[in-house]
Amino acid sequence: MAISIIVMLALFVFYMLFLGARYITPGFLFGLPGESSEAGGGIGPEIFNSFYILTLTLLMTVPIAVSAGVYIQEYARPGRFRALVQFSAEALATVPSIVMGLFGLLIFIYFFHLRFSAIVGAMTLTILNLPALMRVTQEAMRTVPDSLREASMSLGATKWQTVTKAVMPSAIGPMTTGVVLIAGRIFGETAALIYTAGLSVSANSPYDFSLTHSAETLAVHLWYTRSESLVPDVDRIGNGSALVLLFMVLVFNVAARVLGRFLSKRLTGKSS
């Protein structure tokens, strides 16, 4: 069983390489997309938008989800309120991303009259990923044994000092791993962005930091090119984009482990 998983991943990666590797050129990676019915062009703005929306999403998700997770895990006494928060988070976590995308469309676009944009996409992804990151925070805090909390409290630390100076630094490894894995998921998210971040890139420049520009990401671009586009070189753009996307997500996964281990070592002084 275990080996078949490795074999499947390897086959998948090699197949993608076989299909897409020849299209990966600097012009493809950094160039602007072509006109809608002509061949040629790159995916520069799409890669940028993917990172941009990821950054925006993390900037909003991490503070909210970490505070919520720390509160629930360290402060909230077991009871009705805590159970309700847990239940809500679990319910929210099971919402399919396309439904969340349509929710974003209803609320941000129709109700608040915002435009398809980077910020609307990021807000939608924030809602989508809050529960997972809250869970990651809780799990990370749970790896810290109570004996450390007792040690800290018995030295005359306040609850807040105990959480920030003893518990959180001890949980930094699993915490980082979790955040980066979720970042990988955000990077590859598609359905929730179609109706919120839009299907076109900024007309101003390939690297547009405006929060309100339409910001098609790499994953959305891949979906759009494959299913809707009229360009003659669909295979080139599709296979090339898919390979880049796959590579990025793999990088996130590897980075999650490496970073988690590195930070654990740095902040907890554990030598391997």
Add this chain to the structure above:
Amino acid sequence: MIATEKSVKLQASDVDVFYGSFQAIKNASLAMASQTVTALIGPSGCGKSTFLRALNRMHDLTPGARVEGKITLDGADIYAPDADPVVIRHRIGMVFQRPNPFPKTIFENVIYGPKIHGESNKKRLTEIAEKSLRQAALWDEVKDRLNRSALDLSGGQQQRLCIARVLAVEPEVILMDEPASALDPIATSKIEDLIGELKRNYTVVIVTHSMQQAARISEFTAFFHLGEIVEFGTTSDIFTRPKEKRTEDYITGRFG
């Protein structure tokens, strides 16, 4: 009581401790004199650790635990409404059964307390670290690797580090909950020597399951059984001339 020869540092009067509806400690009164070692002995589950944890308000952290009665530190009630448990724990330090160093460096472990109490001067912190580690008889073993992880130390060294960590916040009372029970005999004797040193400056209350240990290190001994203090007296009286039948049975190994 006997303890009045030296001034009473910590006094428990009619203390009850409950876990939910279960009463773990019944009507316990005990005077702990300053600059002495008071040992709490008794069979497993007799409530001696529970009593110890009431002395620095550690039960505040356990949902469902409740302490009744009066415990005074220098005459002031530590459970009074205006008593700050954070200040109490600063003045009454605790060493736990299993060594529980933070997953940080040796240095960071020792200065954790002083830092949270507002000391930020690097030079001063370094001095505190050296002084505390010397007091805990650990300095010579770790002085060259202060920036290594505390988790790399042996169990006995970790426990002495935990003692150094407590000493660094300069408490007045040190509570020890079977501090040597997870250690080998050599490490245990080091900890015992250390306790002998500590009582010159501190009030030490130690829970131990080892009667020999209590006899070796303490001036006073309280014998706990089924949540009550059965007998309290000088250690030599308790071990040689127990007044209560239950104490005698325990001392002579008839139960426990």
